[in-house]
Amino acid sequence: MAERTYIMVKPDGVDRGLVGEVIKRFENKGFQLLALELQKPSREHLEKHYSDLSAKPFFAGLINYMTSGPVVRNLLMITYDNAIQLRKKQTPLEVAMVWQGKGVVKAGRVLLGETNPLASLPGTIRGDFAIDVGRNICHGSDSVESAEKEIALWFPNGVLSHKRVTDSLIYE
């Protein structure tokens, strides 16, 4: 199977309107988009996604960051006295993507930049758009094995596989 990676725009990247920037860089490079979805993951889902890091001191902060988001107001009717309660809830929004291409896992990490944005060169996504490690706007799988695990977690119904007409212009 062709190499695939899991790329995600985190809630700060979605809120800041940087989804297009991330997509553009993978498209410009020549990688192929196989799946894309705006998702509202649960805390449990994100804990699973980052389960390898559960012993790290920054884990709780990371999960809070990943579950942060716009406040959604739900109007709740209480019928017995006709009162209306206002319930506020933070809704995390992440853009989940699968990209395919030769060497896409490693090259995807190069496009993203270093984990710490201040250590990332200009020209990388984190280098161009972020400062703090806990607000680094995007995620990319670190190996082919974790990519396949993450793709299965975020796209449990599978993703399309298709042959591009342009492949012969991008690969020799």
Ligand code: UDP
């Ligand atoms: N992170 C953090 N503090 C750290 C290291 C990581 O807040 O000291 C966050 C950061 O958002 C990072 C995520 O945890 O993107 C996952 O960490 P990992 O080491 O897997 O970095 P990545 O693969 O995202 O570059």
Ligand code: MG
């Ligand atoms: Mg990682």
